[in-house]
Amino acid sequence: MSAAAPGRILVTGAGGFVGRHLLPALRQHFPAATLVAASRRGDVAGADETVPFDLLAPGLEDSLRRIAPDAVLHLAAQASVPVSFADPAGTWRVNLDGSLALGEAMLRALPGRRFVHVSSAEIYGLSFQAGTPLAEDALPRPANPYAASKAAADLAIGELSLRGLNAVRLRPFNQTGPGQSDGFVVPAFAKQVALIEAGKQEPLLRTGALDRWRDFIDVRDVCAAYALALAAPSLPPGAVFNLSTGRPQRVGDILDALLARAGIAARVEQDAGRLRPTDVERTAGDARAAREALGWEPSTPWAQTLDDVLQDWRGRVAAG
Numbered sequence: 127m128s129a130a131a132p133g134r135i136l137v138t139g140a141g142g143f144v145g146r147h148l149l150p151a152l153r154q155h156f157p158a159a160t161l162v163a164a165s166r167r168g169d170v171a172g173a174d175e176t177v178p179f180d181l182l183a184p185g186l187e188d189s190l191r192r193i194a195p196d197a198v199l200h201l202a203a204q205a206s207v208p209v210s211f212a213d214p215a216g217t218w219r220v221n222l223d224g225s226l227a228l229g230e231a232m233l234r235a236l237p238g239r240r241f242v243h244v245s246s247a248e249i250y251g252l253s254f255q256a257g258t259p260l261a262e263d264a265l266p267r268p269a270n271p272y273a274a275s276k277a278a279a280d281l282a283i284g285e286l287s288l289r290g291l292n293a294v295r296l297r298p299f300n301q302t303g304p305g306q307s308d309g310f311v312v313p314a315f316a317k318q319v320a321l322i323e324a325g326k327q328e329p330l331l332r333t334g335a336l337d338r339w340r341d342f343i344d345v346r347d348v349c350a351a352y353a354l355a356l357a358a359p360s361l362p363p364g365a366v367f368n369l370s371t372g373r374p375q376r377v378g379d380i381l382d383a384l385l386a387r388a389g390i391a392a393r394v395e396q397d398a399g400r401l402r403p404t405d406v407e408r409t410a411g412d413a414r415a416a417r418e419a420l421g422w423e424p425s426t427p428w429a430q431t432l433d434d435v436l437q438d439w440r441g442r443v444a445a446g
Contacts, residue, residue: 131156131357132196132240138164138181138228139201140173143306144244144345148201149173151349155357162193164202181224186231197240197356200228203276206309207248210272221275222282229286229293240292242355245280247299247341247368247411248273259341259410262297262366269406280366287364294355299370299411303345303431304438312342312380312435319384320439322392329392336378336394339408341370344426354420361419370411371424383432 135152139145140163149172152161163170164179177193181202190198203221204210210217225243232241250260251269266281268274280295287293302312311334321327351369385392416422 132159134160134162134193134195134197135356136162136164136177136190136193136195136198137173137201138179138198139203140176141165141167141170142201142205143303144201144301144349145170146172146305147303147345148199148349148352151346151353152199152356155350155353162195181227182219186227187235190231190235195236195239197242198228198232198236199242199244199352199356200225201244203244204272205246207270207272208309210270210275214271217271218275218278221272222278225279226282226286229283229291233286233289233291237290238292240294240356241283242352243280243283243293243295244352245283245295245297245366246273246276247297247370247409249277249280249297250409252406254406254409257408259370259372259412260368261412262368262415284364284366291363293364294358294361295364295366296351296355296416297366297368297411298348298351299341299343299368299409301345301348302342302435304434306345306435311340311377312432313439315381315384316432316435316439317443319388319390319392319436320443322390323388323440324443326443329390331381331392331394332397333381333394334377334397335405336376336381336396337407338377338405339374339410340377341372341374341410342380342428342431343369343371343424344428344431347424347426350425351416351420351422354422358420365419367416367420367422368411368413369416369422369424370413372410372412374408374410375428380432384436387432387436 163173
């Protein structure tokens with residue numbers, strides 16, 4: 127069900143957590159393609175080319191014409207909810223202004239080329255209070271600055287698709303996996319467990335709210351969906367797809383599972399600094415549209431995800 131494979135793929139944000147998993151996935155799906163990483167920080171491992179690229183600098187159209195990609199996958203974002211509370215304006219600049227500038231430049235410089243925009247399930251926000259898995263037609267009700275900026279960018283790219291941008295919008299739920307920073311809940315737990323296991327931290331874990339259920343999905347499954355979206359033919363303008371498992375995990379159970387893997391006991395204290403000013407109890411997604419249009423399904427067992435995240439942090443702790 128794939129269209130002609132893109133010969134040159136430009137990836138923004140390729141040097142981040144998701145990008146490090148995405149480039150190998152693209153290599154697997156498109157072995158003959160040239161993978162071009164957009165970066166302001168030097169060469170990106172796994173890319174065939176790395177090009178300087180600033181979404182908020184002038185000359186974006188000229189840069190796109192020079193790079194001449196057949197498709198663009200837009201990952202670059204300020205992705206931390208806590209950082210978004212600390213710097214809302216900076217988050218809006220990157221997530222909305224940067225995405226809008228890139229979409230506009232694509233429309234003018236590379237008409238017809240596929241543009242895969244990475245949105246976020248955070249845009250649904252308070253709509254999760256309905257308590258049922260949400261499909262793509264659920265009302266966006268963002269509950270933090272990060273989510274609001276991503277919702278605005280999602281809408282902007284949708285509008286650009288009505289003017290001719292060949293855009294696909296993907297809304298991943300809570301991604302996690304090896305390589306993720308401890309600014310996110312699963313690696314935050316894994317890091318503390320690894321430190322305690324290594325005798326580098328007292329047996330005390332500081333956490334946010336544990337009675338929350340989140341639809342976690344392995345980053346490698348998400349990257350497989352991105353690759354499928356690059357080459358999928360005949361999608362409607364601005365097509366949008368949730369990426370989720372539909373099976374929420376209780377946050378406290380994740381902590382218990384990681385402790386059990388390490389064979390350690392520890393006290394748990396709630397840290398007020400890790401709590402969100404606005405929050406929802408349970409999130410769950412309906413990803414039937416992605417299954418039907420892209421042939422995508424998550425395949426990584428949750429136990430493997432936890433094993434890999436813990437092993438990743440064991441290695442980081444051992445390396446000092």
